[in-house]
Amino acid sequence: MMFSDTNARVLAENFAGQGKTNDELEQILESGISEGFGYSSMLDIQQAKLTLNAIEARQRDIIKLENCIKELHNMFLDLAILVTDQGEMIDCIQHNVSKTIDYVEAAHENINIAEQNKNKANK
Known part of the structure; x- marks a missing residue:
């Protein structure tokens, strides 16, 4: 039996990658299995492949998200160190300003004492 173009195309699409010989494909066509169990199982396999591809894509996205979250975590750790x-x-600046105020007050007192001593010395 010879394949019609349509039958050959349908069989080639449905059984691609399964290593079926022309005789096996012809037998499938003659027995009508391609319309029954074999065809639906091929659809199931195709659906499973699509589902697998979707799951793998989702897994890649989750891994990317996980890496982004890790990077964000590291950024927050760096920020915490910078804030500390x-x-x-x-x-330290506040301490130095306080010491400067004390030094200025002491210097002001020393200037007042020096002026008083100068005035006493001039009299």
Whole structure:
């Protein structure tokens, strides 16, 4: 029996990659299996392949998302370190400003004492 173009195309599409010989394909056509169990199982296989591809794509997306979340976590850790360092730096600046105020007050007192001593010495 010879395949019609349509039958050959349908069989080639449905059984691609299964290693079927022309005789096996011809037998499938003659027995009508392609319309029954074999055809529906091929559809099931195709659907399973599509589902697998979708699952693999979703898995790749989840891995990308996981990597982005890890990167964001690391950024927050770096930010926490920077905030801590900035806090320490601000504390140091505040301490130095307080000491400067004390030094200025002491210098002002010394100037007043020096002026008093100068005035006493000039009299």
